[in-house]
Amino acid sequence: MTDRVRLTLEAGVADVRLSRDDKMNALDPPMIEGIAAVIDQLAATPGLRAVVLSGEGRAFCAGLDMMSMAGLAATDFDIMARTHGPANVFQQVCWGWRSLPVPVIAAVHGVAFGGGLQLMSGADVCVARPDTRLSVMxxxxxxxxxxxxxxxxxxxxxxxxxRELVYTAREFSGDDAVGYGFVTRTAEDPLAEALALAREIASRNPEAIRAAKRLSNLSISGNVEAVLLAESREQGALIGRPNQIEAVAAGMQKRPARFED
Incomplete structure (x- = not known):
């Protein structure tokens, strides 16, 4: 547990809360390291039955903190390094929830942009407020x-x-997200719903629950190593290039971007 992530455990249910609420739980390096550490801690926790992941304050997670990331040297995080099995540390904060042996339920409100959307996607089940704002940003x-x-x-x-959402980065609502498949269902109080679901799961045969999660993961995983590596290779080829720098500059200056082919 760190000052960026709070963890409590009761009756086999882990309640994990992103706690950088003054920044809408945006992902800076300490938050990324804190989430990865909590995942490692949960993986080694005896008696764990289910996990609920949520964000404190106004939002679930606003995505990467671009200002803090802009100050990093290229060597601070090596995205090509497989530091957590098939994943790098950025991927681990999202993929790690899927790799935990027990079900994870995300409770989402406010916003889930970019990395925040990918973070909630690591959960087995996602409950969101209908008015949540989401984007593959x-x-x-x-x-x-x-x-x-x-x-x-x-x-x-x-x-x-x-593909449309990735290409356009357009926003959509929690209600839309149910139809798209990002969200399982909506609720006015997602955290209460998620905790109730986690407690119900915790009441089931834990061996059967873990077996069901392994089977669920296996049924859709495909060639995970290749997908994760390809993500990093494409990202490595984009970061720092003129068009990527222009995208950031245009966004910061609130003007149309001028890209070169």
């Missing part, structure tokens, strides 16, 4: 989703819908 910054989204979304989101 990376194209706005001239990059591609690279926090395991392309490994998590197949089998969940229809392919042509996903």
């Amino acid at each position: 990376e194209m706005k910054w001239g990059i591609v989703p690279d926090m395991a989204g392309f490994a998590l979304w197949p089998g969940r989101v229809r392919d042509d819908v996903l």
